Amino acid sequence: MKEILYIQAGPSANHVGTHFWNAQESYFTYGEDEDPTVFHDRSFREGVTSKVTLEGGVVEYRQDPIPKSAYQARLEAGESDELEDKDVTTDTSNVRFWSDYSRVYYHPRSFQKLPDLAEWERAEGEWNASKETFEKHEHEHDIMDDDVRFFIEECDGLQGVQLLSDCGSFGGFTDAFITAFRDEHPKIPSLAFALLSSASNILVHADEEQNAMKAINDALCMRSIEAMSTISVPLQHPSTWQRKEWLEGLNVDLRSQYHTSALLATHIESATLPLRLKRSQHDIASLSSMLNASGTLGISHLAGRYPVPSAVVWSRETERRLYDLSAITEASAKSGNTRAAEYARLHVSRGFNASEYAPYEDYFDARSPxxxxxxxxxxxxxxxxxxxxxxxxxxxxxLSALTTSSATAPLLASYATLVQSCADRRADVIVRMGMEFDEMRELKDDLWALCDRYAGPDEEWKGEEDVLSEDEET
Structure with a gap:
């Protein structure tokens, strides 16, 4: 059946995932003559009831219940046809948690609670994915526990894993999980979306300790996910999104996780639709072959436009409104090219009229590739x-797109430059993160090597010469 195992880790991932699963739920059809457009059993296991009986004993803990949101209360009251009222879903103050707008019943074994951080780790902030935090996940929690294996064993023909993870607060978990999964299942394809921190797209100096920690953690996650995934897609933090033409037609609050996660989910759900679409033969493996024909370019970018005007005329100007949610935009780039060299591109359009197909294809078919x-x-x-x-x-x-291009090089170079600066200066941030200087140099070398893979034909990316410390010179 080509099932997909979905893994979400972190609060931002759960917000995006809630919109994603609400969209999956909306594909269900209930009339005898209605034919669903997607294979539901690729994403949903067969359910019995909203209340599932679990085997074994039950240990009960009680605390004051959290009041239902206005949306959930009306949904459970059977007022689904009347929920278009703007006072229910538009006012961001009505949304406290991702569960406030969830429409899906989850299997009880879907949720996993990780061990709480120690008090000293909390003092550094949840974004501090230090070496100790990585070790905590590896030694105090079986990442590939029985619940994960339970879902894998239920699959008749698992096509792969789709991972959505916060690099900031769940970097250690992501690294440990994907490593453990690859150890047990080395041949199963995986598609990983990495939600970068707020320091992912700004000029960070080694002395700016908090932002440097966030950015280094992003770099560690990206290196790990790239090495262990068939396809990896970094996603910039909404606080770094540029307020340009791509937001025309939207009344979106970029400070609202409820709003920004809906936009991310729109493009993630659409770009991965071929994996579930009945008339598509694609799976994660074939999608990877399309985007990474050489086998050396496993990082792709997610781009898109929502909504697409009904009167759109495709041109270079309108194409600029396909916003790249993965690319770096504010940090200085060493390349003089203003346009990335593209190696592969997948487009998924939603809701276009048949009369729009021809002009769309006339424009994009002339592109290379x-x-x-x-x-x-x-x-x-x-x-x-x-x-x-x-x-x-x-x-x-x-219109959502997955692309492989030289736009990845500036992103990797920005991290490599910071890591190299921290290593050369023997910055305190490295010690604070519990890392060794040799580990940072190895990370720097890996990032520059990755950067060179994605460089365009007229681009050259390289780091500065390492500056030896006085101890190393002697």
Whole structure:
């Protein structure tokens, strides 16, 4: 059945994942003559009831219940047809947790609680994925525990794993999980979306300790995920998104996780739709072959536009509104090229009319490389989706893309430059993170090597010569 095992780790991942699963739930059809457009059993296991009986004894803990959100209360009251009221889903103050707008019943074994951080680790902030935190996940918690194996063993023909993880607060878990998974299942493909920290797209100096820690942690996660995943997709933190043309047609609050996670989920769900679409033959392995034909370029970028106006005329100007959610935009780049060299591209359009296919294809087929395009059904916007589109008639129209290009090189170079600076200066941040200077130099070398893989034909990326400390010179 080509099932997909989904792993979400971290608060931001759970917000994005909630919108993703609400969209999956909206694909269900209930009429005898309705034919679903996707294979539901690739993402959902067969359910019995909303209350599942678990084997074994039960240890009960009681605490004051958290009041239901207005949305959840009305949903459970059976008012699903009336939930378009803006007072339920538009006001971000109504959303406290991702569960406030969840529409899906989850299997009880879907949720895993990791051990609490020690008090000294909390003092550094949840984003501090120090070496001790990595070791904590490796030694105090069986990452590939029985619950994960339970879902893997239920699959008849697992096509792979789709991972969505916060690098900031769950970097250690992500590193340990993906390493353990690859040890047990070396041949199963994986698609990993890495949610970078707020320091991922800014000029960070080695002396700016907090931001340097965040950025180094991002670099560690990216290196690990790239090495262990078939495809990895870094995603910039919403605080770094540029307020440009791509936000036209949207009334979005970039400070609201409820809003920004909906945008991310729209493009993640659409770009991965071919893995679930009935009329598509693609799986994670074939998607990887399309995006990474050489076998050496496993990092892809996610880009897109939502909503797409119904009167759009495709040109270089309108293409600029396909915003790259992975690329670095503010840090200085060493390349003089203003346009990235593209190696592969997958497009998934949602809600386009048949009359729009020809002009769309005329424009993009002339590109090199021409994208592999899939025209699909409108994007589902359940009542849990925030009312951010200023044109309700266009809220189901989207264009999402996965690309492999030289745009990855500046992103990797920004991390490599920081790590190299920290190592050369023997910065205190390295000690604070519990790392060795040799580990930082190894990370720096790995990042520069990755950077060179993605460089365009006229680009050259290299680090500065290492500066030896007085101890090393003697």
């Amino acid at each position: 021409a994208p592999f395009s899939i025209h699909a059904t409108p994007y589902p916007t359940p009542t849990s989706f925030p009312h951010i589109s200023t044109s309700p008639s266009e809220k189901h129209r989207a």
